[in-house]
Amino acid sequence: MTYNVFTRDELKEIIDYKKKATACLGSKRRMNKNRHISAITPIPRFKYGYKCDLVFRQYDNGHNTSLEFGGREAKLIIEGGFGSKFLQEGFLNLSFIQKDMLDVLLEKVGYDDLFFFLRTVGFIHSGLSCTMVELDRPTSYISRVSRGNKIKISNSVLNFGSTVLPATLSSWICCEIIKEILDIILSDKEENPNDTSWEGFFLGVLSFRKALTCDDSHDHPFETREDYIIIHGYQILTEKPYDDKGTMMKNLIKSQQEEISSIVGYFKFKRQADVTLSARDRLWMKSYANNVPHGCIAIINSDPNLFDDKSTHTYKFAFWDMTDPVNTLPIQIINMSDDTSSFKSFMSNAPYKLPLSSRYILHTCFHIPSAETMIEQYDAMYTQAMSSLKEATNKVIDKERELQYLKDKLKSHKER
Incomplete structure (x- = not known):
């Protein structure tokens, strides 16, 4: 068995690591798109946009704007489905962030018919439970938020294995969605096999x-x-x-x-x-x-x-x-x-x-x-x-001949 060992500095070059909540680049871009220098009034303050606990972002060396595909909001203490912070961050902030990310992806493909395939994903974590959230655009002017069933991991050792598998599966599905979206954006439209429009x-x-x-x-x-x-x-x-x-x-x-x-x-x-x-x-x-x-x-x-x-x-x-x-x-x-x-x-x-x-x-x-x-x-x-x-008709005749051959063969075996 082999292991890949990285130093702290090497990990910083591979992973876009943030200790605290990171801001969404799409939200930052939308909030500052009208920011300009004025001759009389002072320049408006720079807005950092919405923040969430985790952002699914394409790694970049800082020379280009990274693509974003989703995010996550997490709470250590479970609030159920009625907590104020859970409702505010999970149902409003995360949806706003996903919409801003989707707008950037749509601009990347030129607002063509590929918008039916593009979507952003996210997770709402509360304690040991999680819910997967998807945001897509079925029409040109409407954004749709789809939430999956809540997945809860048991705190009991006996039931941990059976309850952790659905959570692992949802993470794998999220990775596959991001991979598909990235392939659509980076591939040529004429050569893209995912483009069925x-x-x-x-x-x-x-x-x-x-x-x-x-x-x-x-x-x-x-x-x-x-x-x-x-x-x-x-x-x-x-x-x-x-x-x-x-x-x-x-x-x-x-x-x-x-x-x-x-x-x-x-x-x-x-x-x-x-x-x-x-x-x-x-x-x-x-x-x-x-x-x-x-x-x-x-x-x-x-x-x-x-x-x-x-x-x-x-x-x-x-x-x-x-x-x-x-x-x-x-x-x-x-x-x-x-x-x-x-x-x-x-x-x-x-x-x-x-x-x-x-x-x-x-x-x-x-x-x-x-x-x-x-x-x-x-x-x-x-x-x-x-x-x-x-x-x-010829196919049916061939099948009937094959069936008759098998019947005769079975009959000969029984007679023996």
Whole structure:
């Protein structure tokens, strides 16, 4: 067994050691950002910011501003969940410090879509109990504080081992969170594997069906029309086709998708708390609808677990028409590899005609999809569905053969 031995001076070079409560650099920066020299009035006093008992800070030699990822407030004597000092420092001071730290991290990544992944962590210690606290930003203007269950270490020797393990686990989780955040900040955005925020186009065709319907308000059957947006593919974009104000940039669309007529919508896949439209999304929808007369927008998020298999993750999504940001669209998902008979339910029984108000817009910006193009897309979609069905059928046949082989082998062993 080997040991690493350090002198007192060597430890000072490795660990940012503070004997007393240390101030948060993020709070110090926020409180002094408007501090300047005045010609008449004296210069304001320098503010040190909020202090806490421990700060999770990136080690630096003093030449750059260190990044901070969280902190801790600790009390030797337990106050329960109602003590004045416990409530003041644990529920107010620590949250303020974490918010200031998160603001610095967001500025570090340029306030882009990575803010869904960034968060700060902290602990509230009171006696032998501790509570883990996380602060993240589910939307651009709201900070959310999440507190875990209280973990209490037993003062009895018999129960010490079983109660100290959850506390050790929470510390390990805190270290993993800080490591993940540090990797996101220091890695290049284009090469960062943790960045799962994607945007792109939905590819597909437009269709509708006409049918006769009866209800209680009419004496005779009347004709109804059902419009469909059939999505059979997607394209992830390298550049967003809109600016900061949500205005469409046509040159970026044409440079990334040559077959403009196959675009039927837009999607955003990101990790966020709620599947809702932001203010920029609504501006983008308005600009899209002014240039393209049809389309939908989808917000998709994921809740990954500890397993690498993405099929076990939880996904949420919602669709809106580009002209209606209030009401969501009904979605029907068909697995063509199981049953291709559902394909005919999407086939149009009438030729698709665009309204007159939309034709001028399409001529100036996009190409009108021809009937031949739509038929080719339907044929390609049907061919892909049949190929998937054939592949799935062959897998079932192979499994049945393997099962029959095992049954015969088991039967021969029993006869012996």
